[in-house]
Amino acid sequence: MSPLAQPLEERAIHSFPRRFVKARLSDPGFRLKQRDLALPAHHRPRQIVKFENRTLIGGALEKQNLATIVGWVSSELPADKPRHLLGISEPDDLFNAVAAGADTFDCVSPSRVARNAAVYSASGRYNITGARYRRDFTPIDDECDCYTCAHYTRAYIHHLFKAKEMLSATLCTIHNERFIVRLVDQIRMAIKAGEFDELRDHVLGRYYRT
Numbered sequence: 001m002s003p004l005a006q007p008l009e010e011r012a013i014h015s016f017p018r019r020f021v022k023a024r025l026s027d028p029g030f031r032l033k034q035r036d037l038a039l040p041a042h043h044r045p046r047q048i049v050k051f052e053n054r055t056l057i058g059g060a061l062e063k064q065n066l067a068t069i070v071g072w073v074s075s076e077l078p079a080d081k082p083r084h085l086l087g088i089s090e091p092d093d094l095f096n097a098v099a100a101g102a103d104t105f106d107c108v109s110p111s112r113v114a115r116n117a118a119v120y121s122a123s124g125r126y127n128i129t130g131a132r133y134r135r136d137f138t139p140i141d142d143e144c145d146c147y148t149c150a151h152y153t154r155a156y157i158h159h160l161f162k163a164k165e166m167l168s169a170t171l172c173t174i175h176n177e178r179f180i181v182r183l184v185d186q187i188r189m190a191i192k193a194g195e196f197d198e199l200r201d202h203v204l205g206r207y208y209r210t
């Protein structure tokens with residue numbers, strides 16, 4: 001039997017025994033809980049997929065399996081319901097998840113990495129505490145329209161981190177959140193224009209160039 005001909009539950013359990021869950025997709029009101037999983041304790045997932053009034057998809061999935069699993073689940077969900085995917089924020093994951101059917105996202109990562117001085121830019125993610133930014137008087141990302149990029153330089157934010165000023169994390173969080181929102185806005189417009197693949201190639205080609 002081809003893997004795709006197997007029921008979703010079997011595919012998920014056999015392919016991703018430690019991370020994924022089986023979901024009783026035929027019952028939209030069913031709320032999955034760990035005790036409902038027919039898996040040995042050491043194979044239980046860390047997070048749970050839920051299907052309630054809203055359509056939610058969640059789980060600690062391995063990066064390389066994200067699109068495959070989201071595609072499986074999306075194909076079995078009602079076409080007229082939104083699909084909400086938790087914990088996704090890297091640009092390649094966003095494009096893969098959208099292509100596989102995800103509609104909306106939320107994730108702590110943009111703010112979490114910002115608190116550790118990691119910032120997104122069109123040409124990739126970098127750490128602003130690097131010595132090269134000590135006297136760099138350009139914004140975090142000169143293509144960004146956020147408050148931070150309009151008012152602060154890399155050099156100043158670099159200084160704030162070195163001085164352990166809490167404002168550093170706030171400013172970088174504002175930027176990273178705005179970066180992701182702008183990216184999703186771009187994706188939405190590209191889908192409407194029929195240019196999703198072109199946008200993906202363009203954005204990811206720049207972001208992961210190094």
Ligand SMILES: [Zn+2]
Nearest residue numbers: 144146149175
């Ligand atoms: Zn910005």
